[in-house]
Amino acid sequence: MGASRVFLGHVALFTAAIAAPLEERKEKPKSFLADLGNSTWVIGNGIWNVTQGRQYATKLWYKGKDRVGQAVGHYVSYNGAASDLNWTSAAIADSGNNWINVKFTAKEGDFHWLIHDDLAGAYQYFVNHALPTLGEFRTLWRLDNTSFPKGHTNVKDGVLPPLSDYVAATKVQDETWQKVDGTFLTKYDWSAFLREQIYYGVYGDEVGSWYINPGKDYYNGDQLKEELMIHRESLTGDAVQLNMIHGTHYQAISKDSFADGKTWGPWLWYLNDGSKDDAARRWKQEEKAWPYEWFEDVAYQSRGSVSGKFLLSDGRPASGAAAFLGDSNSNLSTLDQGKDYYYTAYADGNGQFSIDDVRAGTYGLYAWSNGGKIADVTTSFVQNGVVIRKGKATSLKTLTWAVTDKKKRIFQVGDFDRVTDGFALSGPTPFEHGRISKCPSNLTYTVGKSKTSDWYFGQSALGTWSIIFNLVSIPSSAAGAKLTASLAGFSGGSSADILLNGAKIGNITTNSVLLPSSQDTYRGATRAGEWRLLEFPVGKEVLKKGENTVDVKVTSSTQWRGWLWDSIVLEWV
Ligand SMILES: *[C@@H]1O[C@H](CO)[C@@H](O)[C@H](O)[C@H]1NC(C)=O
Ligand SMILES: *[C@@H]1O[C@H](CO)[C@@H](O)[C@H](O)[C@H]1NC(C)=O
Numbered sequence: 001m002g003a004s005r006v007f008l009g010h011v012a013l014f015t016a017a018i019a020a021p022l023e024e025r026k027e028k029p030k031s032f033l034a035d036l037g038n039s040t041w042v043i044g045n046g047i048w049n050v051t052q053g054r055q056y057a058t059k060l061w062y063k064g065k066d067r068v069g070q071a072v073g074h075y076v077s078y079n080g081a082a083s084d085l086n087w088t089s090a091a092i093a094d095s096g097n098n099w100i101n102v103k104f105t106a107k108e109g110d111f112h113w114l115i116h117d118d119l120a121g122a123y124q125y126f127v128n129h130a131l132p133t134l135g136e137f138r139t140l141w142r143l144d145n146t147s148f149p150k151g152h153t154n155v156k157d158g159v160l161p162p163l164s165d166y167v168a169a170t171k172v173q174d175e176t177w178q179k180v181d182g183t184f185l186t187k188y189d190w191s192a193f194l195r196e197q198i199y200y201g202v203y204g205d206e207v208g209s210w211y212i213n214p215g216k217d218y219y220n221g222d223q224l225k226e227e228l229m230i231h232r233e234s235l236t237g238d239a240v241q242l243n244m245i246h247g248t249h250y251q252a253i254s255k256d257s258f259a260d261g262k263t264w265g266p267w268l269w270y271l272n273d274g275s276k277d278d279a280a281r282r283w284k285q286e287e288k289a290w291p292y293e294w295f296e297d298v299a300y301q302s303r304g305s306v307s308g309k310f311l312l313s314d315g316r317p318a319s320g321a322a323a324f325l326g327d328s329n330s331n332l333s334t335l336d337q338g339k340d341y342y343y344t345a346y347a348d349g350n351g352q353f354s355i356d357d358v359r360a361g362t363y364g365l366y367a368w369s370n371g372g373k374i375a376d377v378t379t380s381f382v383q384n385g386v387v388i389r390k391g392k393a394t395s396l397k398t399l400t401w402a403v404t405d406k407k408k409r410i411f412q413v414g415d416f417d418r419v420t421d422g423f424a425l426s427g428p429t430p431f432e433h434g435r436i437s438k439c440p441s442n443l444t445y446t447v448g449k450s451k452t453s454d455w456y457f458g459q460s461a462l463g464t465w466s467i468i469f470n471l472v473s474i475p476s477s478a479a480g481a482k483l484t485a486s487l488a489g490f491s492g493g494s495s496a497d498i499l500l501n502g503a504k505i506g507n508i509t510t511n512s513v514l515l516p517s518s519q520d521t522y523r524g525a526t527r528a529g530e531w532r533l534l535e536f537p538v539g540k541e542v543l544k545k546g547e548n549t550v551d552v553k554v555t556s557s558t559q560w561r562g563w564l565w566d567s568i569v570l571e572w573v
């Protein structure tokens with residue numbers, strides 16, 4: 001028996017060597033595009049197939065079942081649900097031995113599905129031709145909720161609340177309901193920091209549908225860009241898997257116009273048996289392969305690198321600073337930039353940073369404190385005209401970042417890092433509807449005695465938050481002082497006056513041109529939203545030797561609306 005087994009093994013090997021190519025060709029699933037007429041196409045391979053209509057792909061056959069079922073299916077749309085793209089034609093744009101590239105054309109641009117014979121899923125990308133100026137642009141799957149009962153992002157995993165919960169609850173604001181037990185139900189609890197995602201999607205015991213977006217340079221915004229990732233559709237019960245390739249869910253007004261040819265992706269839409277471990281493995285594989293060598297696009301393949309060292313003007317290295325490569329000479333914040341391609345990194349302990357695989361072009365380099373050793377730094381760094389050339393390493397050497405004199409600091413509450421970290425209730429999760437209501441109306445923080453966690457992450461309720469500080473003397477060299485209020489987010493509806501020893505020195509005001517409302521605080525963002533820097537001059541005569549008080553006095557309040565605190569700094573100028 002033993003001998004014959006060995007013998008059989010040899011036969012098998014022999015057969016494999018001679019006959020495999022033929023066998024494989026016969027057995028291998030073949031990717032296809034079938035035109036059924038009347039704006040209906042079927043695409044796929046032997047593993048899955050999708051029926052695409054003029055707007056919606058309404059069937060997804062995978063593992064023996066249609067995984068769209070009664071749900072809406074796949075589509076591409078801009079500005080919320082207002083404008084779904086209409087596909088006027090489909091064609092095989094390119095193909096190889098074991099793959100095809102199917103192009104669906106709409107008047108706004110082309111959506112591609114790159115289908116490999118043996119891959120469950122497809123690489124997808126969109127090439128702009130005539131998109132209007134827009135805030136939101138997305139591709140998405142609305143899938144069968146029995147096949148996909150659960151959702152997963154890097155910060156949240158579990159069963160999507162059933163539609164029956166929504167039906168039994170009372171709507172209290174935009175996509176937010178209150179249950180009989182007083183708790184809230186909202187799709188925004190399934191939001192996350194977009195650039196921190198590895199794999200995310202919806203899944204169940206039989207199947208999983210995942211988005212794997214390596215590279216991420218086609219997204220708008222910086223490290224703090226947040227987006228809605230997945231959710232239960234509250235009208236229909238669909239399991240929704242969003243791919244917000246340009247989004248504004250946590251921002252104020254953010255709109256971009258795109259050049260003909262701007263390309264989003266390729267990313268991988270990946271199907272499996274619902275295994276998160278397998279999806280994680282696939283992420284690693286895709287991340288390693290990015291930028292994709294197989295993507296034949298001159299601009300995509302034209303990449304170089306950039307490196308440098310941030311040095312603070314007081315001689316310290318900008319340890320751990322956040323670095324962002326974005327638009328050159330822009331008047332937009334790094335979060336609001338979004339017409340082109342964007343890269344993010346963090347400096348090391350010596351202020352050194354490097355970014356690889358940057359598309360050739362001219363960029364603006366931005367940096368800010370990410371807390372840690374430089375949590376006192378209130379200024380940001382900008383250098384325009386940074387040129388990246390194909391195959392070249394751009395070395396920016398030492399970049400000097402002007403900072404204010406630490407010796408002139410009177411007090412600081414909280415780390416300067418554009419997030420609420422360190423303050424009470426800022427965690428453990430970055431999103432929770434209504435958590436801001438748990439922050440107190442009144443509190444007192446005494447410099448030198450209180451801890452950072454005695455201050456809270458968000459302020460909304462009528463009342464006063466006071467900071468008591470002591471001055472040993474009033475320096476004769478100081479012309480005055482400056483109060484910096486760094487807000488990690490602000491949803492209009494609540495306003496405050498800022499007082500120093502009872503005199504009004506500043507404000508946080510709803511409907512002010514300086515402070516447009518963003519959709520962060522009221523949508524349950526507790527860690528960050530759209531960052532704002534407010535600076536208020538303080539006359540020297542207002543300050544006195546001995547005890548002084550800064551009050552942030554809320555003068556009008558709207559439930560769940562207000563601001564997220566990053567830091568408050570008072571310094572001599
Ligand atoms: C073509 O599709 C439309 C919309 O899906 C449908 O109403 C119509 O009956 C179809 N026509 C034919 C000939 O199948
Ligand atoms: C799509 O998949 C289903 C289920 O496997 C199969 O019955 C159907 O023939 C496929 N469609 C095409 C066009 O191959």
Ligand SMILES: *[C@@H]1O[C@H](CO)[C@@H](O)[C@H](O)[C@H]1NC(C)=O
Binds near residue numbers: 082083084085086
């Ligand atoms: C797609 O066609 C529908 C009509 O069927 C229309 O309402 C919609 O506005 C079109 N989408 C766009 C982006 O023009």
Ligand SMILES: *[C@@H]1O[C@H](CO)[C@@H](O)[C@H](O)[C@H]1NC(C)=O
Binds near residue numbers: 071145163238
């Ligand atoms: C799934 O969707 C159906 C409608 O297609 C709905 O009736 C049902 O309640 C949904 N299930 C869940 C768990 O939400």
Ligand SMILES: *[C@@H]1O[C@H](CO)[C@@H](O)[C@H](O)[C@H]1NC(C)=O
Binds near residue numbers: 331332
């Ligand atoms: C920013 O610049 C653009 C033109 O480049 C201009 O249209 C816009 O009004 C400017 N915005 C602000 C806030 O200055």
Ligand SMILES: *[C@@H]1O[C@H](CO)[C@@H](O)[C@H](O)[C@H]1NC(C)=O
Binds near residue numbers: 441462463464
């Ligand atoms: C906050 O302080 C104000 C002024 O002292 C007071 O009127 C108000 O009742 C306090 N609010 C709460 C909830 O204690």
Ligand SMILES: *[C@@H]1O[C@H](CO)[C@@H](O)[C@H](O)[C@H]1NC(C)=O
Binds near residue numbers: 507508514535
């Ligand atoms: C609020 O502060 C800004 C300066 O940041 C100032 O321009 C504005 O006049 C103030 N508004 C009110 C209502 O005090």
